[in-house]
Amino acid sequence: MTSKPAATAKAATESKPAKISVRGVTKTFALGRETFTALDDVSLDIADNEFVTVVGPSGCGKSTLMNILAGLETPTEGQALVDGEEVRGPGPERGVIFQQYALFPWLTVRQNVEFGLRTMGMAKDERRRRAEHFIKLVGLERFADALPKTLSGGMRQRCAIARAYAVGPSILLMDEPFGALDALTRVKLQEQLLDTWSQDKRTVLFITHDVDEAVFLASRVIVMASRPGRIYDVIDVPAVERDEDFRLSAEFAQLRNRVWHSVYHQDGATAARTATRTT
Numbered sequence: 001m002t003s004k005p006a007a008t009a010k011a012a013t014e015s016k017p018a019k020i021s022v023r024g025v026t027k028t029f030a031l032g033r034e035t036f037t038a039l040d041d042v043s044l045d046i047a048d049n050e051f052v053t054v055v056g057p058s059g060c061g062k063s064t065l066m067n068i069l070a071g072l073e074t075p076t077e078g079q080a081l082v083d084g085e086e087v088r089g090p091g092p093e094r095g096v097i098f099q100q101y102a103l104f105p106w107l108t109v110r111q112n113v114e115f116g117l118r119t120m121g122m123a124k125d126e127r128r129r130r131a132e133h134f135i136k137l138v139g140l141e142r143f144a145d146a147l148p149k150t151l152s153g154g155m156r157q158r159c160a161i162a163r164a165y166a167v168g169p170s171i172l173l174m175d176e177p178f179g180a181l182d183a184l185t186r187v188k189l190q191e192q193l194l195d196t197w198s199q200d201k202r203t204v205l206f207i208t209h210d211v212d213e214a215v216f217l218a219s220r221v222i223v224m225a226s227r228p229g230r231i232y233d234v235i236d237v238p239a240v241e242r243d244e245d246f247r248l249s250a251e252f253a254q255l256r257n258r259v260w261h262s263v264y265h266q267d268g269a270t271a272a273r274t275a276t277r278t279t
Contacts, residue, residue, distance in 0.1 A: 061229025095164035
């Protein structure tokens with residue numbers, strides 16, 4: 001399997017308006033009589049069809065940022081925009097995939113993938129055609145009539161990805177979707193996701209704790225710092241073939257080491273300097 005990422009981050013954002021814009025977003029939560037700042041003045045642009053990963057230490061606000069973009073949380077200050085419109089709640093243009101598969105256990109793979117299409121009122125024949133297209137795209141055509149309990153964890157997550165793709169979102173928001181899987185399955189799912197993305201492009205924001213995963217998948221890696229959550233560094237990944245040769249290359253090792261250092265050796269001065277960086 002070989003897949004190519006989107007154009008590098010700067011080229012992507014310079015050639016067309018941002019698909020996702022985060023403008024000075026701050027999010028605070030009440031903790032008794034005190035408040036906790038999960039995000040502090042975060043600004044970020046993501047281009048149409050760009051694949052961006054977000055990595056950082058626990059408590060840096062990665063999931064809070066995704067929840068704001070999904071419309072599940074509202075910023076305390078600032079704005080989150082999709083296609084120039086402020087996010088005011090969940091919308092069909094944004095598909096969300098969590099670490100938990102959230103499949104209906106009493107429905108088959110096909111029925112799970114068709115579920116969103118049914119709620120949209122799509123005709124049965126078109127619903128079936130569309131579901132079968134995305135089931136094939138994620139390599140589950142042999143298991144279309146299987147129940148989730150008979151599938152491996154990786155297969156269940158592929159079903160969740162097919163379901164998200166089927167309703168036609170222009171954006172996929174993915175929060176640690178492979179975090180509960182074993183290492184080998186995780187690598188296979190990373191390759192499968194890139195293969196699916198290369199065939200049927202979407203704008204992807206992918207949250208992970210895994211530095212290798214962040215580098216392998218993305219055209220841009222956003223490193224966040226915690227307490228409060230803010231952007232610490234933005235690292236471009238060259239547009240090269242994403243395959244085993246890339247994983248084992250010196251270039252990958254250098255990128256991995258840079259991201260690792262940014263995640264685990266953060267200093268206050270650099271964090272303050274890059275807190276509102278956009279590219």
